[in-house]
Amino acid sequence: MREAANENRAIDPIWHSMIGKLSAGLSPAALATAYLDWSLHLMASPDKQADLAAALLSNPQRQDPSQDPRFRDPGWLMQPYKSYAQGFLAVQDWWDRATRGLPGVDPKHERIVNFATRQMLDMMSPSNFAATNPQVMARTAEEGGNNLNRGLRYWIEDFNRVISGHPRRPSAHSVGANLATTPGDVVLKNDLIELIRYHPTTDKLHPEPILIVPAWIMKYYILDLTAERSLVAYLRDQGFEVFIISWKNPDASDADLSMQDYLDLGPRAALDHLKRRGAERVHAVGYCLGGTLLSIAAAAMARDQDRTFCTVSLLATQVDFSEPGELSLFINESQVAFLEDMMATKGYLEADQMAGAFQLLRSNDLIWSRVIRHYLLGERTHDNPLMAWNADATRMPARMHSEYLRRLFLENALAKGQFIVDDAPVALTDIRCPIYSVATEQDHVSPWRSVYRLQMLSDTDVTFVLTKGGHNGGILSQPGHRNRHFRAGLKTEGDPHVPAQKWFDSHPPQEGSWWEHWSDWLRAKSGDPVEPRATGTATTASAPGAYVFG
Known part of the structure; x- marks a missing residue:
């Protein structure tokens, strides 16, 4: 019935797409529903109203605003700036109290209201305005206002890039020049992927190649960022034959690609190629949503008695979406239906729409701190490889993205053993090969406690590793990286x-890189190194291939 109804709709997708451009892709109806639920219950709760009134009259003042990262500059300890910061934090605390703990409110609505209110308050922080920011005022006095002149020029430059459709700032880092430079060949190409094989640097190789499946929402070269920060190069140098999938950046012609297509044309096609080359056993590695897709593939293979995978390694990967963190605030029935209409007009989800959702999760770090630095202090953020990669965003085809949001996030079908592959459900409990699962402590995309839930869904040995850092930085913890540890x-x-x-408390941190721990784990589960197998001549191009430029 839903599909039939959708066929008759002509205005909704266009209208919702127009609204989405103004709302950063967020559904106004979802937000309004949450606020209505909260406000009606607040009006019906005299006790909560009295509690908030008492809190307002007490007007608590924080003595040390430096506990908040926004107010750590010593200037915030001086008046009147200290009062500005304390007043703002008191208001922030009051609203946090107002939007939590109200009996009867749907817990998800409570989280949405609390999050949205916090975002609105963050915009009003005194740190965001020149006249109430002591660091900006000191810089303005020191430079005679030249910092504000530069900031205005930077704002005009950025605004012109946005309206021209090219929001990325020029970067000194580019793919093939100083990003994604590990030597290799594209050994397979189809309508969705290029499979890259990296040139070995050791005389002998472990007989089990490594197949890496990155997320389709990012360019693969996060794992081959620079010569110094390349996971694929590190594995290559440890005596492994390394392959990685480079996903095509989809366009309107790919609108009907499904999750099944991504499975068949992605990891399955790559695995078929490795088998044709003589690989009997394979180390499978997945990153982020690539790990989720790999888990689905591994479960389907286990169901079909295919034991090709000797190990499965999952990096910052969720398979149970019952507690996916604050990202779940952007995913409910109203939001998904809204995104489906937006995607219907073009056949895909724009890259900046997904990027905007991730930025909101860390708005102080990714939005407002940059506003202060660029436009008030007149400083440009230092160009670096990770920023260049982060700006190189990708699109997502409409059908696949809808299925992924509905089946994985809304229905949590994979964790329930209800995800359908080849017309039959798959179960993660069927996987029998050892699993190596990595999570990162400050991950806002795949919270580590959500990643940890894999152990409840597995009937095999699971090595769980928790490393310092965020979703990307924690994974890029190469040996020699300072101030890194893992459990x-x-x-x-x-x-x-x-x-x-309890697991966290009982596993003390180990200094160093989890890469070395993982390499030892892989080596222990690999055969003795042998002479490299013949590669053949079926290469279509040199790494990094063509799809990465899409």
Whole structure:
């Protein structure tokens, strides 16, 4: 019935697409529903109203605003700036209290209201305005206002780039020049992927190649960022034959690609190629949503008695979406239906719409701190490889993105054993090969406690590793990276479940890079190095290929 109804709609998709451009892709109806739920219950709760009135009259003042990262500059300890910061934090605390703990409010609506209110308050922080920011005022006095002149010029430059459709700032870092430079060849190309094989640097190789499946919402070269920060180069130098998938950046012609298509044309096609080259066993690695897709592939293979995978490694990967963190605030029935209409007009989701959602999760770090630095202090953020990669965003085809949001986030079908592959459900409990699962401590995309839930859905040995850093920075923890640590523990088949916090408390941090720990784990589960197998001549291009430029 839903599909039939959609066929008759001509105005809704266009109208919602227009609204979406003004609302950063967020559904106004979803936000309004949450606020209505909260406000009606607040009006019906005299006790909560009295509690908030008492809190307002007490007017608490924080003595040390430097506990908030926005107010750590010493200038915030001086008047009147200290009062500005304390007053703002008191208001922020009051609204946090007002939007939490109200009986009867849907818990998800409560989180949405709290998050949205916090975002609105963040815009009004005294740190965001020149006259109430001591650091900006000191810089203005020091430079005679030249910082504000530069900031205005930077704002005009950025505004002109946005309206011209080219929001990326010029960068000294580019793919093939100083990004994604590890030597290799494209050994397979189809309508969705290019498969890259990296040139070995050791005389002998472990007989089990490594197949890496990155997320389709990012360019693959996050794992081959620079010569110094390349996970694929590190694995290559450890004596492994490394392959990685480079996804095509979809356009309108790819609108009908499904999750099944991504599975068939992605990891399955790559695995078929490795088998044709003589690989009997394969180390499979997935990053972020690429790891989710790999988990689906591994479960389907296990169901069909295919034991090709000797290990599965999942990097910052969720398979249970019951607790996906603040990203879930952007994913409900209203939001998904709204996005489906937006995608219907072009056949895909624009890259900047997904990027905007991720930025909102860390608005102080990714939005307002840049506004202050660029437009008030007159400083441009230092150009670096990770920023260049982050700006190189990708689109998502309409059908696949809709299926992914509905089946994984809304229905949590994979964790329930209800995700359909080849017309039959798959279960993660069927996977019998050892699993290496990595999470990062400050991950806003794949919260580590959500990643940790894999152990509740597995009937095999799982090595869980928690490393310092965020979703990308924590994964790029190469040996020699300063101030890095990780925790590691093994849950063998049959062990009782250990709650996440108890696991954290009972596993002390180890100094260094988790890469070395992982390499040792892979090596222990690999055969002795042998002479490299013949590669053949079926190469279509040199790395990094063509799809990465899409």
